[in-house]
Every structure is written in C-alpha cells, then in structure tokens.
Amino acid sequence: RGYRVVGRSMNGLQHQYGADPRAELVTWNPEDLASIRAAARGVKTIVYMVGVDYWKFHLHPQLMRRTLEAAIAEGVERVVLIGTVYPYGLPRTERVTEAHPREPNTYKGRMRKEQEDLLLAADAAGSIRGTILRLPDFYGPGTERSFLYRAFVAALEGKRAPLIGPLDMPHEFVFVNDVGPIVTALMDEPRAYGRFWNLAGAGVTTQRELVKELYAQVGRPAKMMTMGKGMVRLLGLFQPFMRELVEMYYLLTNPVLMDDSALRGLLGTVHKTPYAEGIRQTLSALREEQQARAHPAAVTATT
Numbered sequence: 001r002g003y004r005v006v007g008r009s010m011n012g013l014q015h016q017y018g019a020d021p022r023a024e025l026v027t028w029n030p031e032d033l034a035s036i037r038a039a040a041r042g043v044k045t046i047v048y049m050v051g052v053d054y055w056k057f058h059l060h061p062q063l064m065r066r067t068l069e070a071a072i073a074e075g076v077e078r079v080v081l082i083g084t085v086y087p088y089g090l091p092r093t094e095r096v097t098e099a100h101p102r103e104p105n106t107y108k109g110r111m112r113k114e115q116e117d118l119l120l121a122a123d124a125a126g127s128i129r130g131t132i133l134r135l136p137d138f139y140g141p142g143t144e145r146s147f148l149y150r151a152f153v154a155a156l157e158g159k160r161a162p163l164i165g166p167l168d169m170p171h172e173f174v175f176v177n178d179v180g181p182i183v184t185a186l187m188d189e190p191r192a193y194g195r196f197w198n199l200a201g202a203g204v205t206t207q208r209e210l211v212k213e214l215y216a217q218v219g220r221p222a223k224m225m226t227m228g229k230g231m232v233r234l235l236g237l238f239q240p241f242m243r244e245l246v247e248m249y250y251l252l253t254n255p256v257l258m259d260d261s262a263l264r265g266l267l268g269t270v271h272k273t274p275y276a277e278g279i280r281q282t283l284s285a286l287r288e289e290q291q292a293r294a295h296p297a298a299v300t301a302t303t
Contacts, residue, residue, distance in 0.1 A: 006039045016142060030063050036070035045187050046071055049082040051145070054244040057107065061114040068122050078129040079119060080187050082179075083196065085136060085256040086248075087113035095259040098198055106247045116196065123194045132196035133179075133186060136258060140176030140278060141285030148173070148210065152286055155214050160223040164245070165252030167208040167226060172201030172257055175278035178271055185267050192266060198258040202272040214279050 004024040007013045017023040029035040030050065040046060048067065052059045064081075071079060086109035087102040104110045116132055123130035139146045151161035182199060186192045208224070215222040227235070229249050236243030264270050273281070 004039075004043060030066070033066055033070055036067055037074050040067075040071050040074045040076050043074070043076055045078040045080065046076055047080045047082065047183055047187065053240070054108075055240045057111040057244075060111045061118060064115045064118045068118060068128065072122070072127050076128060078131075078187060078193065079122075080183055081116065081119055081130065081132045082183070083116060083132045083134045084112055085134060085251070085258065087116060088256055090250065090254055091256045094257065096198070096256050097259045098196060098262055105250070108244070108248060120194070120196075129193040131186065131192045131194070133183060134196055134198050134258065135174050135179065136172045136199075136201050136256070138174045138176050138179070140282050143176050146176075148207075148214075151211055151214060152282055154223075155211075155218045155220065156283070156286060156290070158220060160225045161211050161214070162227070163207055163211065163224055164227050164232060165207070165229075165249065167211075167224065168206050169252060170204045170255050170257060171206055171252075172204055172255075173210070173275070173278075174199060174201050175273040175281075177278075177281070178202075178273055182263075182267070182270060186263075189266060197263045197266070198260045199263060199270070200258040200260040202275055202278070204257060205275060210275060210279070213276055214283070217276075217279055217283060 002022045002024065004026055005013055005017050006026045006028050008027065008030070010025065010027050013025040013027070017025060026039050028039040046067070048064070050063055050067075052063070068079070085096070086106065087104050088096055088100055089103040089105040089109055092100060102113055102116075104113050119130040119132065122128050137147045139148045139152075143149060147164075151163065154161045179199070186197065211224055212222045229246065232242050232249060233246050236246055260270065
C-alpha cells in the first residue's frame, strides 16, 4: 500500500524514502497546528514516531497534544504510537508484561508516560482510536541514532567499538526492518486499540555478544572500549546528550526485558530477524552507504 512520510527536512526524507515509489514525502512544522493538519489531511492512520533531542523531552507531551488536536480535526481514525520502555521504570519482574505498573523513575519516563496517557485518554473518550507499540533498543540499516550504530562503524574501520555500561548484562534489541510489518498488522487489528503492547527483541543477549558477532562478520578480532556511569557524567559536562543519558543509565544495570506473548497472541506470527542475520544486513547497508559517500554518482550538466 502507499503511505505518506512526514518529516522536518525534505532532504532527509528523500535520503531515506526517495527510492520508494509508494512513499509520498511531506514536510511539516510540528510547532504549527496548521502545518500538522495539512500533513494529516486525507490520512486514516497515523504511525507516530516523532523524535526529539534527549535534552528536550518536555516536548513529547506538547507534540502529542498538538498532533491529536490536528488529527481529530482532520478526521484521522487511528494513531499508533511507537513507544519505549521508559514509562515502566525499574523492572519488578524478570520479564515485563503489559500488566507491569507504569511508574517511571526518571523525567524522560514521566514525559513518555504523559505522552501515552494523552493518546489513551483520547481513545477512551471516543475522539480517535489509539494504541501503543513499545520497543526495546533498536538497530538496523539507516539507524544512526541506534545504541549500536557507532559499533558498526568502528568494526568496519577496524577501530574500537565505543560502548556504554556493563557489557555482560542481559539486553535485547529489535531489528528495525521487523517493526514495519508488525505495525501494519497492529493498525489493521480492531482489538489492538485502547491499550499498549510490548515487542521484545529477538532473544536476550548482551552488548559483548553482539559486538563479538559484529567483528567476526567483518573478519576482525573484537575491540571494545567502555564508558561507565562516571565517565558518562563527566562527558555530560560538555555534551548535552551524555548529560541526559545519566538518568537513563539504570537501563544498563537493571534491564527491562519485555514479554510480548500478548502481542503474539493477538497477531499470531511475529517475525524477528536473528541477531546474526540482522548484523549481516546492517553491515551490508552501511558498506553501501559508505561507498556511495566515497563515490557519489556523477552529475551530467545539460542545457
């Protein structure tokens, strides 16, 4: 099916989606209600994954409130929010189901919970249908903001992978290419709305295990350098992202590992790419991207 992709920059949209003939590319200004309404006009379902800088999380509820106002005014029927584990707070159980309390222990978790509550309240009021798909950390082609992205680049360049936190704590990651089909199935399922759903990764792993597999696939011995919480805090004196990462460090020492049996019960098949294959595809895409930058296509001048 065709789809509309909305973003702040047309250059960014063309870079990611320009090769897909099904994609309609539209820019918006999320600060302007009229711009949001124009972006939502004629759309039945919005898949909402608007990101903000780590030091601007106060914007999440504001943007959701504005988007809901615009979507309802334009007659949009459904909103699927791509969420995070932040609202759960510290895990009380080894595996976290949707029944786990949402008791965020950080400012970012509270902002994400407030964002979710706005959508769930609109659904409960009958204004619009809303559901939330909660993801763990992600990786894959084109995900420069991924927790693991710099490790992929380092492996290809023969450098040390820069990592944060304990390397041997349990962790899970979702391969970004797996998310689209799951979102499509979820938004077409009437029973999905009015609540949130967990999507777990392709099994429990560790940062060390993934990075060892990553380097093995490029034919190099694994090399890693690790930053602990103290170093993250120190770098935070100079880097806004690191400063804001300090409060989320608990996820590296008290990992939230999700149980997605409810989602699998709803949708039946939930495909998850094994880590080794996801790493292979990500490396392949990154190599192609680096080659394209090194050898840009020739431009022919015409008159």
